[in-house]
Amino acid sequence: MVDGFFITAIKGFALVNLLMGFFAIMTWVERRLIGRFQVRLGPNRVGPYGLLQPIADLGKLLRKQSVIPAGARPRLYLLAPFVSLTCAIGAFGLMPFGGVASVPGTDIDFHLYMADSNVALLFVAALGSLGFYGLLIGGWASGSKYSLLGGMRAIAQLVSYEVAFTLAVIGVVIHAGSLSFVDIVQQQSDWVWFIVPQFLGFVVFMIAAVAESNRPPFDLAEADGEVVAGYHTEYGGMRFAMFANAEFINAITLSALAAVLFLGGPSGPLLPGPLWMLLKAGFFLFIFIWLRATTPRVRFDQLMSLGWKVLLPAATLNLVVTAAFVVYG
Amino acid sequence: MATVVWFVASACAIASALAVIVQRNPFIAAIALLGNLASLATLYLLLQSDFVAAAQIIVYAGAVMVMFLFVIAYVGPHAEVPDERRHTWQLIAACVAAGAILVEIALAVGRSTLDSAASVEDSFGSPQAVGEVFLTRYVGAFELVSLLLLVAAIAGVVLGSGPRPSRVVDERQRRVQEARDLAASRAGDDR
Amino acid sequence: MLGDWASLLIYLLFAALVAGTLLFASVALGTRGRREGRQKAYSFESGVSVGSFAPSNFSINYYLTAMLFIVFDIEIVYLYPLAVILEPLGVFGFVELCVFVAVLGLGYVYIWRKGALEWK
Numbered sequence: 073m074v075d076g077f078f079i080t081a082i083k084g085f086a087l088v089n090l091l092m093g094f095f096a097i098m099t100w101v102e103r104r105l106i107g108r109f110q111v112r113l114g115p116n117r118v119g120p121y122g123l124l125q126p127i128a129d130l131g132k133l134l135r136k137q138s139v140i141p142a143g144a145r146p147r148l149y150l151l152a153p154f155v156s157l158t159c160a161i162g163a164f165g166l167m168p169f170g171g172v173a174s175v176p177g178t179d180i181d182f183h184l185y186m187a188d189s190n191v192a193l194l195f196v197a198a199l200g201s202l203g204f205y206g207l208l209i210g211g212w213a214s215g216s217k218y219s220l221l222g223g224m225r226a227i228a229q230l231v232s233y234e235v236a237f238t239l240a241v242i243g244v245v246i247h248a249g250s251l252s253f254v255d256i257v258q259q260q261s262d263w264v265w266f267i268v269p270q271f272l273g274f275v276v277f278m279i280a281a282v283a284e285s286n287r288p289p290f291d292l293a294e295a296d297g298e299v300v301a302g303y304h305t306e307y308g309g310m311r312f313a314m315f316a317n318a319e320f321i322n323a324i325t326l327s328a329l330a331a332v333l334f335l336g337g338p339s340g341p342l343l344p345g346p347l348w349m350l351l352k353a354g355f356f357l358f359i360f361i362w363l364r365a366t367t368p369r370v371r372f373d374q375l376m377s378l379g380w381k382v383l384l385p386a387a388t389l390n391l392v393v394t395a396a397f398v399v400y401g
Numbered sequence: 402m403a404t405v406v407w408f409v410a411s412a413c414a415i416a417s418a419l420a421v422i423v424q425r426n427p428f429i430a431a432i433a434l435l436g437n438l439a440s441l442a443t444l445y446l447l448l449q450s451d452f453v454a455a456a457q458i459i460v461y462a463g464a465v466m467v468m469f470l471f472v473i474a475y476v477g478p479h480a481e482v483p484d485e486r487r488h489t490w491q492l493i494a495a496c497v498a499a500g501a502i503l504v505e506i507a508l509a510v511g512r513s514t515l516d517s518a519a520s521v522e523d524s525f526g527s528p529q530a531v532g533e534v535f536l537t538r539y540v541g542a543f544e545l546v547s548l549l550l551l552v553a554a555i556a557g558v559v560l561g562s563g564p565r566p567s568r569v570v571d572e573r574q575r576r577v578q579e580a581r582d583l584a585a586s587r588a589g590d591d592r
Numbered sequence: 593m594l595g596d597w598a599s600l601l602i603y604l605l606f607a608a609l610v611a612g613t614l615l616f617a618s619v620a621l622g623t624r625g626r627r628e629g630r631q632k633a634y635s636f637e638s639g640v641s642v643g644s645f646a647p648s649n650f651s652i653n654y655y656l657t658a659m660l661f662i663v664f665d666i667e668i669v670y671l672y673p674l675a676v677i678l679e680p681l682g683v684f685g686f687v688e689l690c691v692f693v694a695v696l697g698l699g700y701v702y703i704w705r706k707g708a709l710e711w712k
Contacts, residue, residue: 074596084603088610138622142633148429150619154611161607165600186603187596190527194455194672195600198442201463205435208470212428224474228654231467231661238459238668245675251528310618314611373711376657380709384664384700391671392693398679399686403594406601446597456669464665468658475655532673536681536688543688546670547695550663554699557659558708561652 074183083186084165091164095320096126102361109365129313136309143215144306152213153307153314156206160318163199164325166192168253170338170345184338184345185254193251196329197238200284203318204230207293207303210315214306222302225372226293229283232376233290236383237280243273243394244333257337267334269397272390274334276383278359281330283379285323287360289367292375327356407447414440427473431466438462450526656708667696 075083100115100123107114115122140146170184189195204227211223244266248256260266267274283290294302304315331337331352338345370378417440420433438461445454524530535543594601670692678685703709 074599080599080602084599084606087603088606092610134617134621135623136618137624138619139633148432150615154608154615157611157614158604158608161610162604165603165607187599189451189596189600190529191451191455194452194459194528198455198458198463201459202435202439204463204467205432209432212474220474224471224654227467227471228657231464231665232657234463235661235664235668238665239671242668242671242675245672246678249529249676249679251672251676309622310614314614314618317614376653376711377709380660381704388693388697391675392690395675395678395686395689399682402598406594447594449595451597452673460662460666460669464658464662468655468662471654471658475652528673528676532675532677535670535673536677536685540688543670544691544695547667547692550667551695551699554660554663554696555702557656557663558703558706561656561659561708562706 074185074187079180079182080186083182087165087186088161091161091321091324092317095317095324096130098320098324098357099129100125102364105358105361106365109362133310133313139308141215141306145213145215148209148213149306150311152206152210152303153311153318154206155209156203156318157314157321159199159203159206160321160325163196163203164321164328166195166253167325167328167349168257168332168337168345169349173344188252188254190250190252192253193241193245193256193333196325197234200322200325201230201234203322206315206318210307211303214303216306218300218305219303222293222299222305225299226286226303229290229292229375229379230286232379233280233283233383236276236379236387237284239384239387239391240273240276240280241333242387243270243390246391246394246398253332253337257332257339260336261339265334265336270334270390270394272386273394274330276387276390277330277333278356280379280383281323281326282360282363283375285326285360286319287323288364289369290375291369292372295369323357323360324353327353327360330356403447406443410440410443410447413437414444428470431469431473434469435462435466438466448526449521452526452528452531651712653711660703660708663699664696667692 074080103125104114104116104122115125118124118128140149165186166189168185168188172181173184174181207226207230208223211219211221211226214220244256245251247263247266247269248259250256250259256266286293293299294304299305304312307315328349331349335352336348337352338349340348343351414437417433417436421430421437424430424433438457442454442457442462445451445457671689674685674689674692678689681688
C-alpha cells in the first residue's frame with residue numbers, strides 16, 4: 073500500500089463515488105450535446121439547465137418493477153449486470169491523477185493514485201476482458217434469442233478489437249520501457265507526449281477503444297434493427313441501467329487510459345494533476361459523444377473486417393516501426 | 402491481510418473447481434471455471450508473480466474461456482445431456498491418477514526442506530524480469546512459441562472450415578426421430 | 593506479499609459494493625405490480641412468436657474468431673515482456689521481435705488467404 077490503510081480506504085471510497093458522480097454528470101452532458109448536434113434542446117426541464125435530470129432518472133429507474141422473464145435463469149440473470157459493473161468500475165482503479173498531495177491544513181501526505189503496479193496496463197485489459205462475461209452471461213441467462221445473439225455478437229466484437237487494442241499500446245510500452253502508469257506518465261513529462269511518436273498507434277487505439285466500449289458507430293451488440301437491444305433486451309429498470317452504466321464507465325476508463333498513454337496523463341503546467349486528467353479524458357469523451365451523434369452504425373461484417381484486416385496489420389506495423397526507431401534511432 | 406486473502410482465494414478456488422465438476426450444465430460449469438481462474442490469479446499475486454497473474458486472466462479467462470463458451474453455445478442444448486454410461490476402466494484410471502497426485506503431494510510436503518517463506522527481490526515477477534528470462538535462458542523456447550502459435554492458427558482454420566458440426570448433430574437427430582417414428586408406428590400396428 | 597495490490601483490493605471491494613447495492617435496490621425498491629400477469633414475464637420478441645430457437649444455428653465464424661483471438665492474444669502477451677526491455681536489449685531484441693512477428697505473419701497471411709477473416 074502506498075498510503076496507510078485508512079487513507080487507502082478513504083481514497084477507494086472517494087474514487088468509486090467520484091467516478092459514479094462523474095458518470096451521472098456525463099449522461100447529462102451527453103444528452104445535452106447530442107441535442108445540440110441534432111439542433112434540438114436536450115433535457116432542460118428538471119432543475120437549472122436540466123442538471124437534475126440524472127437524479128430524476130435514478131429515482132425512476134429504482135422504482136421500476138422488478139421483472140425476471142419466464143425463460144430466464146434467475147441467479148445468473150441477476151449476476152450478469154453485477155459482473156459487468158464491478159469489472160467496469162474496477163478497471164478504473166489504477167488511473168493516476170498526479171503525484172503526492174497533502175491534506176490542506178495538516179501534514180498528512182497521500183498519493184493521487186490507488187496503487188502503482190508494474191502490470192497496470194495489463195490489469196486494465198484483464199478486468200476489461202472479465203467484464204465481457206457479464207454481457208455473455210446476461211445474454212445466455214435471459215432465455216431469449218435476441219439476448220443470446222446480442223451477447224454472442226458482443227463477445228465476438230470485443231475480442232476482435234481487444235487484439236488491435238492491446239497490440240496498439242505496445243508501441244507506448246516500448247517507448248516507456250514499463251507497464252506502470254506512473255512510469256509512463258513520468259517518461260512523457262521527461263521526453264514528449266507519446267501521441268507524437270505514436271500517432272498511428274494512437275489512431276488504432278482510439279478506433280479500437282470506441283469498439284471496446286460498445287459505443288456508436290460500433291454498437292452492433294445492441295443494434296435495435298437487428299437484435300432488438302442485444303444482450304440487455306430482457307433487462308429493465310436499474311438492472312438495465314447497470315449495463316448502460318458499465319458501458320459508459322468503460323468509455324470513461326478508455327478515455328482516461330488514452331490520456332495517460334498518449335497525452336501525458338496528469339502532467340501539465342499550472343493546473344493540478346486531477347484537473348488535467350479531467351480535461352484530457354473529457355476531451356476524448358467529447359470525441360466519443362461526437363461520434364455517436366454523427367455517424368451511422370456499421371454492418372457486422374464491416375466491423376469484423378476493420379478489426380482483423382485493417383487495425384491488426386496497422387498495429388503490427390506500428391509495433392515493428394517503433395521497435396526499429398527505438399533500437400536504431 | 403495476505404493470510405486472509407490467501408484463505409479466501411483458496412476457498413474460492415476449491416469451491417469453484419468443485420462446481421465445475423458437479424454442475425451438469427456446461428455453461429454454468431464454464432462460468433465456475435472462470436471463477437476458478439480468477440481465484441488462481443489472486444494466488445499468483447500473493448506469490449508476487451504479477452505478470453503471470455495478469456497473463457492468466459488475459460489468456461485463460463479472456464481468450465480460452467471465450468472459446469469454450471462459444472463452442473458450448475454452438476453445440477447448443479444437445480451438450481446438456483451427459484453420457485450416462487459408466488466405464489469401469491475410466492473410473493479405475495481416474496482413481497489411480499488421483500491417488501498418484503495425492504501421494505506426490507504428500508511426499509513433496511513431507512520431505513520439504515523449506516522452513517521459512519522464500520524471499521525474493523521486489524523486481525521478481527515483473528514483466529521486465531520475465532522478459533529478461535525469456536530472452537536469455539529460454540530464447541529458443543520463446544521462438545518456438547511463435548511456431549506453436551502458427552500451427553495453432555492453421556489448425557484452427559482447417560478445423561473451422563471443415564464440415565459444420567451442427568449438420569452432423571442434425572443428421573443424428575433426424576435418425577433418432579426416424580427410429581422413434583418407426584417404433585411408434587409399429588406399436589400402433591400391434592394394437 | 594500483497595504490496596500495492598492490497599489497496600486495489602480495497603478499491604475492488606468498494607466497486608463490488610456499489611454494484612451490489614444497485615442490484616439489491618433494483619429488487620428491493622421496485623414497485624410491486626398489482627396484478628402479476630404471466631404475459632409480462634414472456635420474453636420480448638418484437639411481436640414475432642417465440643418459436644423454437646436452436647443455438648446450433650450460430651455461424652461457424654464465432655468459433656473461428658475465438659480461435660484466432662486465442663492465438664493473437666497469446667502472441668501479444670508474449671510481446672509485452674519483450675517490449676519493456678527492448679531498449680536495453682538493442683539489436684538482439686529487435687531481431688528476436690522481427691522473427692517472432694514474421695512467423696506469426698505467415699500464419700496471418702494463410703488465415704487471410706483461406707478466407708477465415710471473412711464474416712459469412
